[in-house]
Amino acid sequence: MTVAKAWRQVRLLTATCDVAALLAAYVGGDFLRTRLWMNQPWPERLPGFGSPFQVHYWTLLVLPLAWVAVLHWHRWYEPGGHRLRWYLRRAVTASVVTGLVTAGLALFLQREAFPRMQVVAFTALLPATTLIARGISSLLAAWLASRQERHVLIVGLGREAVRLRRLLRASTLGRCNVLGHLAMPGEHHGPEQRTGAVLGGVERLAERLDTSVVDEVFFAVRIERLPEVLPYVRLCEEVGVAAHVLAESMVCHAAPEVVDLHGMPMLAYAPVRHSAELLFIKRVLDVILAAVGIVVSTPIMLLCAALIRFTSPGPILFRQRRSGLHGRAFTMYKFRTMHADADQRLGEVAHLNEADGPVFKSRVDPRVTRMGAWLRRYSLDELPQLFNVLLGDMSIVGPRPPLPEEVARYDRWQRRRLSMRPGLTCLWQVKGRHRVGFDEWMHLDLFYIDHWSLRLDFLIMCRTVPVVLSGTGL
Template identity: 35%
Template sequence: MRLRSRTGRRDTPREQRVGAGANSVSAPVVIDPASPPPQWASSNEAWRTPAEAARVPTTGSRLRTKLALLVTDFAILNIAFLVAYWLRYDLRLWPETAEFFDAPLSSYFTAQTVFVGLSLVMVLRLGLYRLKRTTQWLDEVGMIANAVTIAISVLVIIFFLLRPGVTSRAMLAYVWVGSIGLLSTFRLVLRWIISRRRRAGIGVSRILVIGAGHLGKMVMQQIAGRPGLGYDLAGFCDDVACAQGTNFGRFECLGPVRDLPGVIATHRIDEVVIALPSAEHATILSIVGLCERMGVEFRLVPETYDLTLGSLEVDHIAGIPLIGRRETTIRGINLVIKRVIDILASSVALLVSAPVIALLAIAVKIDSPGPVFIPQVRVGMRGRTFRCFKVRSMHQDADRRLADLMKDNEAGGVIFKMRDDPRRTRVGRVLRKLSLDELPQFWSILTGEMSLVGPRPPFPHEVAQYEDWHKRRLSVTPGLTGLWQVSGRSDLPFDEMVMLDLYYIENWSLSLDLKIILRTIPTVISGRGAY
């Protein structure tokens, strides 16, 4: 959750309690408001070398970047209009109509001006120029499509209701498709260029994590695994880890929380991520106040077991805000659309994968004795159990040997995961690596017990160990792939898997499903996190 810094000075507590991740420690935290020298108060650029300052985006550079994007989009939209005219009137891809083919380019000047202007206004309003590091390309494509569609719709109203002149409907169709295609392609190329520059250390932001508990470690893992975002993780601050001399992999504890001003200055920190328990509210406020005074951006990470912001809705009674849980969007017409997509996609997938499943069956029978398919009882929506099938990837005595291997569980929580599981057959290792053992589950999707995208269906014995907040993942139809499968798969701890499932439930949309499906393909091919 991003909080924007506010101007002005704030009185902050001098002594607080500090939390190390999920646990709170009874130790006073003193963050002296006077500790940063005066030259730090207005900007963190004052204590950078010229070379370092040049590698960090400033307000001026961001403004210039936005202006450059605006000018480029202006040019692309005009080019799209000219290309559309060329396709319609020079190539004549549409059935010829004498009235339309006599229209010169100048007759479309008004339409071109209105379209380009409206498109840029809508792109601005939809936030395409906010330059957020975490925005995905498909999100940008969605904003571009919305902006261009609105602009074209206004043109349709103007030129087909008011009829100020001759206008070709095919021409507007070409403009619509061309504008979305060219703008989206430009954004894709731009993202590739920016990613390359960030990997080279240009435009990166030095980041510091406060807290070394589960939340802090999760943040560090995610930042380290996404160098294209442009974050350079300097390390973390935590009282307990510092006292014990504990580091987290290659990331060092840079000091206790009370030394935060010095750490920010010494390590040239641009942004602070606060990953402390919400019970340490006073300490968090103290850190926020310090960041404001030093001109350092800050972000807050909600605790694992807290309600995520996407699940909340706010109502009012006589001006009193009432916060409650928002219903999932996977209902009503959205549920019908999702089900239709599941039926169509699973039908095609079963037909296409039938020869592959036949070859897998032969390989499994040759490799080891036992059946080709194994039935499994899983828990679906609202706790209902159902039976799904998988291609066998383990020896027949796998269930009996599970108890002996529990001590080697690498997943933690209620699920069992093991990288080099000795129960797996030779063919089974390949099946699991590429997730080919799950192909028969398209039948469960066709019958409605599963969906293409959703939380993975758990075993009954896993559900029996769920905490209350875990059970909310059973509020929707389970899926073949999901958000955590494309965010690390089995490499993620169980609580983080559930958090990603809850995020999906609370923020579901058709575009989110599409993004997950598109990300599933390279994830499966690479085999990352599959075991």
């Protein structure tokens, strides 16, 4: 996850907690007015002004939008750590403004019995609930950050590179593993300097991108050296790694995004420009669908496990190392569909390969068991990958995870398919797998990455169902 995406997720999380704080203050104000001030039972109705439901609806719809807008106007969602006094002052000011807006709307919508005490109590409670929500969102953001490690390279050895390294290591947007620095031509460096590990010159960037897990590359160079940096930004673009340039402007095919990294202006050239909010929704849907899928398919998985156990010797599950997001290695789970010695017999069946790229695909592989062929026909062997989705290694929809040795043989442009989390199904799956050539397969994956949306995911899932049920995915 890039810096820009991480910060957008933090803002979304903070805004969600702020809306919860608003609703808590609203309900609390209704409680204080009804139970303490008027000494009546609570709640006999939904909290609201006057009638039980009519005005309650506008409160739920209008107030959260107004509240987030007022906080945004008070720079509540800007990056940077501030003292408690800074937050308190803005929380009080924003609460007063929101209280006045609430009173104005209440007077406009209900002219007779205007509940002044509820608005007063609501306005008084709002700063407290907002500060509590800010603390909760900060804790949640820190917890999420501790689970999201980013691997970054820094190009440059100057003062800005030193400052950038410190900021990245101190960032609250996720654990940042600075792999080291690459020197620009003419920059003097030894094996270890104040900037940290120097991995060589910038000319080794391609090698590092090919052999290491790299999520982002930061170019901390002087503006007069921008022409020298441009080819390396394009190199990052080619393999699907986000590039950040510490400069005012730069021309590149990838659309730039201005990012404020704790006061340092950065231009992010990320070839995969996806909304962090939509990716967050995609991840939530992945977890929900995977959990439901595991529960629903448990009887089927138990039956498959029993059939594998009784029809061929060997383990039930097949575990294999695959390359995930930006080349991260993970263990992928499948039901075993081959004989236990399949790996040792790979040389015997190499001549049966029907694929035209650095992959092995064959519909007449003698290593596949009879039960395995049936499981493969209906994609039942891939059901255990729902656990990979739940663990965050995979998604429901995304490019299929390749083997590390296949990735090592990719052309550079093909590595961009690693810039999206791998999935259970994809365009290649619904197009007919073995009927699609390797280059077309790669282009389908890149088309998915470039045109990704929740709607596209939904369409692919809908097309996957008949393919699986008919057994035509092979």
